[in-house]
Amino acid sequence: MTDISRQGQDGHVTALGSSVASDLFQILRDGRPRTRTELSSMTGLARSTVALRIDALMNLGLVGPVGDAVSTGGRPSSQFAIAASGRVVLGVDVGASHVRIAVSDLTGRIQAESSERIRVAEGPEAVLSWVSTAAHELLDQLGRAPGDLLAIGIGLPGPVQHSSGRPINPPIMPGWDRFDVPGWFHDSFDAPVLVDNDVNIMALGERELSWPEVDHLIFVKVATGIGSGVISGGILQRGAQGTAGDIGHVHVARGADVPCQCGNRGCLEALASGPALARDLRDTGMSPESSQDVVELVKGGNITAIQAVRQAGRDIGEVLTTCVSLINPSVIVIGGSLAQAGEHLIAGVREIVYTRSMPLATEHLQITQSKAGADAAVLGACMLAIHHALSPANIEEMVIGAPTTAKV
Template sequence: MNSGPGDVLQLIRRGEATTRRELQDLTGLSRMTVAQRVDALLEAGFIREAGDAHATGGRRPHRLEFNVESSVLVVATVDTTHSRTALTRLDGTILADERVDVAVLDGPKVLLTSLAESFVRLFDEAGVAHDSLAGIGVSIPGPVDPHTGRPSQPPIMPGWDAYPISEHLQESFDVPVFVENDADAMALGEQSRNYPDSNSLCLVKVSTGIGTGMVINGSVYHGIDGGAGDIGHIRLAGETAQCQCGSFGCLAAVASGRAVAHALGVASGSDVKRMLAEGNVDALRLTHEAGGRLGEVMATVVSMVNPGVLVVGGDLASSALIGGIRESLYPRSLARATRNLDVRLSTLGADAGLIGLARIAVDQLFSAAAVNSAVSASAVPAPSGVVVGGRNAG
């Protein structure tokens, strides 16, 4: 393996090595070289010593850990009718958050300007210095081109195609900005927090639209241009309802929160969520039926990907929805594809996307290459002025 400070940091971040001795054993580096790497990371503020590790004979070794308080992130999960913003530590711990009631139909300029204003309020609310910001993460309810970081023909976001989200926010914040699909961010959040040992996880988000995020071997699978998991626009045989994308018979047109809300005569999936919590019989029945249609499509996803975990999230996530999914998923899948499958509701709820965005940002900001470059150039003066990826986060 490579042996620069950044590579050592990855071992510490993943918990594979938490002492200098363990780093020696894993890397094969000499004691002096490991000490140099660790000292460089300590000086940069990327890691810290925390208490004592278990003794192995002689002097007790200090435990090394990633310094999640060295800087902060701001993240935002954009939904069709509103967004949620948060100020977080590097491990995704939420320090402050708020709801921003601006719809995607208001256009990218209006919505992103509102997000930027919210970010400033969060710093003031939490009493955190603005120059401690290391990066920004934003998720949107549509495909994102992984090469450009821009929306890629999002079906339910008119006027957003190829919009430069990162560049817009960098007019106010001179830090790296990472843009991700909402279901992908949620999937990574669930995997990071609840299923770190799972090497194949799928999350299906059922809100205004329907999307699936896939985390394989610890990384989001995007497909060739960000379209992986966009199951909401698979067309179902025999269905004629018109979808927001303009096509007819899409899964989202019959099984999304918007579709169920329309059948119930209410405004949105958020209203359906409230009715489900109240035990409304019609909402429970229609959500269960939506789960059945969703399970038909997820049977193909499960057979193709063979995940160990299938997490169900979004406004319609409920026992009624997951019951319908199971009823149609299992009979339509080979037993081999589902014998080790764990189907369950999200436990993180709306926090999943925020936590996932924090993980996405940290994986890039503190990658081995970025840290090696920063440390070798002596470009990291202090934890509050982190310089990574060639951009000063202050």
């Protein structure tokens, strides 16, 4: 018996090493079954080398046989594809007043989920304790062992330093500042924990569910706050410190004297968020307290509320016009609770973006309401975990660490 994970003298993995397994796995991630011969032809590797690496991936539960290819004479060749249900990931959506978790297979298909009304202001210990307990219950329900869990993705309603997974000065999350969220799960799960802000994971979820072929997309959440997730070149853009897409605190001239909770004046969030609209409508004699109250007024045909939402769309459009010039997206998706006001909000956005942007930038630009809706965040959290778990570097690490041996 000979260990097949060998390294050359320069420290790089050799042709029999894990990089081959990673390359094969990335080919199979498209879901199409292939034979060893096809994979050998695609990679230029010997069929015996491909066979060894396929065996290693099968032992990890990442690849499995899916039947035989059509025979051209003689014994038909076995086909292999990604084993979508072989391993699982956990997605966690932490909102201001709720927590939702889901276990998904490696394609993002939800297998089981659970939710609870918990205020994020209750603190990290209370929220994450529920997540840990509920996650174990879901795995038990599915007949899964904790070792089947490849990764955990978590979305939080505040700024997150993605490299460490720690929230940084989150305004609506008392007790969470710089809390070690990944470290909290170390005793419960032997799996990497990826943490991001909620708008970024909503962008991932929206793209996965509704726009899988689009490589340039901006997802805008309009609710208690306003933020955006930016996907460019097919990659989620976080920026140097993880604050890319924080459009809620971009200055809008119309609101120069309006104070914002961040300490500045004239921020988009201070003008166009759900609480801002509720505040302005209360000044007219109405009594909305939340984004949902504003939406209900709009759905009820209240003209003043409709006009306020339309103006909020224009304000958002003013900021997005700069984003269009800078990033040139193919799609802008409007989500969050205020998006439930329907076309009134989006009409205001379109009015400004299409009028003020360069024609070439808007020639094929779509501005539309979220299709994923409330599912965007938890699905995006699952995709955050999947992207990490199935990355080339992680596949290589798993193969190197696996006790797989084979005859050569």
